[in-house]
Amino acid sequence: MALSGLLLSFSSATVAQSGKVIKIADLEVQVAGSKQPATQLQYAFQAGDVLVLDLENKAKVNYKVTVQEYFSNSPLYSIEETKKLNNLRLTVPQKSVYTIILQSLSDISTKSHFTLTRIPKSEATQNFNTLVAWRTIQDTTWTTAIEKVLVKNDLKSETVVDKTFRLASVTNLTSNNRSTERFKLPANTKHWVYWVGVGQESVEALQETGKTLAKGAAALLTGGNPLVAFGLGLLPQLPQVKSSGYISYHLFNKNNAYLFKEDQDGWKPYAVASGKDVLSDYGKVLISQTPKTDDGYLYLGFQNPSTITGLDLTLKVVAFVDNPVYQTRTVRKPAKITTRREPILAAD
Known part of the structure; x- marks a missing residue:
C-alpha cells in the first residue's frame, strides 16, 4: 500500500554536511495505542542539522508519525499511516526543540525499535547538546477586586x-x-x-x-x-x-x-x-x-x-x-495559576 505524507523539509543524501555523524538515540520504544496519549520524544537541534530517522515496527501495525517544532507546533514532517521509517532524512530549519510524535493506529500499544542520527551542518556545531532540560513555569491569570484594606x-x-x-x-x-x-x-x-x-x-x-x-x-x-x-x-x-x-x-x-x-x-x-x-x-x-x-x-x-x-x-x-x-481599594489578585513545563535550549 502506498504511503501518504507531508514532507516540508527534505535533504538529499548528496547534500554535503561537513559535521561528523552522531547517533542520538537507539531505543526500544513502546508506542502508544490510538486510545492512549501519543508517545513523544523531544530533542534539541541546530539550524542546518540533518536528521536521519529509522523506525522498525515489530508488530507490523500502522503508525501515525509527526515531527514538529516544539514552540509553534509547526510540522517538519507528518504521515498519517506507515508501518516503518527507513532512512528518513530531514533538514532542521532553525535552532529549537523538536518533538517526534508516535501513535499506533491499533487500540493497544506496540513495541518498535527507533534510531535517530544527527549530521551537523558544520564542525562548528558538532558538539551542540541535543538533550533537553526542562523548567517549571507558573502562568498566572489576574483579576481585580474591591476590598477594604x-x-x-x-x-x-x-x-x-x-x-x-x-x-x-x-x-x-x-x-x-x-x-x-x-x-x-x-x-x-x-x-x-x-x-x-x-x-x-x-x-x-x-x-x-x-x-x-x-x-x-x-x-x-x-x-x-x-x-x-x-x-x-x-x-x-x-x-x-x-x-x-x-x-x-x-x-x-x-x-x-x-x-x-x-x-x-x-x-x-x-x-x-x-x-x-x-x-x-x-x-x-x-x-x-x-x-x-x-x-x-x-x-x-x-x-x-x-x-x-x-x-x-x-x-x-x-x-x-x-x-x-x-480604605477601599482596587486590588489585583491571582484568579488562576497554571503550572507548565518548558524546555531550555542549550547554548551554542
Whole structure:
C-alpha cells in the first residue's frame, strides 16, 4: 500500500554536511495505542542539522508519525499511516526543540525499535547538546477586586469612669470612709490610664494642664483632655498638687473589694494601680499587666484615713482601644495559576 505524507523539509543524501555523524538515540520504544496519549520524544537541534530517522515496527501495525517544532507546533514532517521509517532524512530549519510524535493506529500499544542520527551542518556545531532540560513555569491569570484594606491601626480613647464622690472621715457615724468604684474595660483595650485627685484644687490643676492642649494636632487627638494626652504619650506627666487631705487606693477583684469596703481582715489588692497617702495620683496600665477577674470587672478601692475631715474625691479612668482604619481599594489578585513545563535550549 502506498504511503501518504507531508514532507516540508527534505535533504538529499548528496547534500554535503561537513559535521561528523552522531547517533542520538537507539531505543526500544513502546508506542502508544490510538486510545492512549501519543508517545513523544523531544530533542534539541541546530539550524542546518540533518536528521536521519529509522523506525522498525515489530508488530507490523500502522503508525501515525509527526515531527514538529516544539514552540509553534509547526510540522517538519507528518504521515498519517506507515508501518516503518527507513532512512528518513530531514533538514532542521532553525535552532529549537523538536518533538517526534508516535501513535499506533491499533487500540493497544506496540513495541518498535527507533534510531535517530544527527549530521551537523558544520564542525562548528558538532558538539551542540541535543538533550533537553526542562523548567517549571507558573502562568498566572489576574483579576481585580474591591476590598477594604487595613492602612493603619490607631488608638481610640473611651471614657470608662468620670465621677466625683465623697469619702467620710473615720469617725463619721452615718457614712463610710471607704468606697469602691466598679468598672469594666472595653473589648480590644490595649492599655488604660487613671487619675485620682483630692479636692477641687487637684481638679483645677488638671484642667489647667488641659489648656496647653487647646491648639493644634494634640487638641484634635485628645479633645483637650490631659488624661487622654497622657495615655497617648503626648504628655509625659500630669500635675500633682498639695492639698489639705490625702487618701490611699488599691485595685481589687470583687471579693477583695467587699472585704476592703467593709474593713474586714484578709483583703488583698493587686500590685498595679495602688497608692498610699496621696493627694493626687495617676498611672498607665497595659492590658498585659491588667488582672483577669471572674466577673470581668475591676474595682478601685479608696480610703480616707482622716478622723475628722471628709474629702471630695474625683476619679477618671480612660481606656485606649484598637481603632483599625480601612480604605477601599482596587486590588489585583491571582484568579488562576497554571503550572507548565518548558524546555531550555542549550547554548551554542
